[in-house]
Amino acid sequence: MVDASLRSMILQIMRTMRDEHGISFLYITHDLATAHQISDETFLMYQGHTVEHGVGTSVLTQPRHPYVQQLVASIPRIDMKWEGTITLPDNAASGHSAPVGCPFTARCPYRMDICTTTMPKLVQIGADDQQAACFQYEQQSVAHS
Numbered sequence: 001m002v003d004a005s006l007r008s009m010i011l012q013i014m015r016t017m018r019d020e021h022g023i024s025f026l027y028i029t030h031d032l033a034t035a036h037q038i039s040d041e042t043f044l045m046y047q048g049h050t051v052e053h054g055v056g057t058s059v060l061t062q063p064r065h066p067y068v069q070q071l072v073a074s075i076p077r078i079d080m081k082w083e084g085t086i087t088l089p090d091n092a093a094s095g096h097s098a099p100v101g102c103p104f105t106a107r108c109p110y111r112m113d114i115c116t117t118t119m120p121k122l123v124q125i126g127a128d129d130q131q132a133a134c135f136q137y138e139q140q141s142v143a144h145s
């Protein structure tokens with residue numbers, strides 16, 4: 001949470017160290033904008049679970065998991081006035097799901113019966129080795145371990 005010019009300088013130093021010295025970074029952030037700028041590989045987590053993973057920035061430009069879709073949709077755009085409302089399911093107030101099943105169940109507009117009883121695995125979807133942990137994609141994909 002540093003100011004924009006200092007943040008840009010830090011990211012540039014990290015890129016230089018990566019490109020010129022082969023140094024890798026584990027960059028943990030809530031800031032999707034800088035994650036988009038710097039990441040070669042991205043893991044999106046919810047309540048300690050990886051819900052989406054991808055090489056490059058496809059997870060942020062074409063998010064598949066409902067949580068990541070909501071995250072990306074909530075990023076303010078400087079060229080657009082904020083309009084409309086965000087509707088959450090009635091039981092979303094706590095933000096916590098039952099200890100079994102998908103951790104995003106309480107807040108997911110697409111939840112199904114299986115979501116409350118079974119933890120979804122990461123499955124490959126689309127190109128670029130993009131994966132999401134969501135039952136919406138299990139039928140069309142090969143499960144990853």
Ligand code: SF4
Binds near residue numbers: 115120134
């Ligand atoms: S597994 Fe179910 S509750 Fe979890 S994100 Fe997918 S549709 Fe929503």
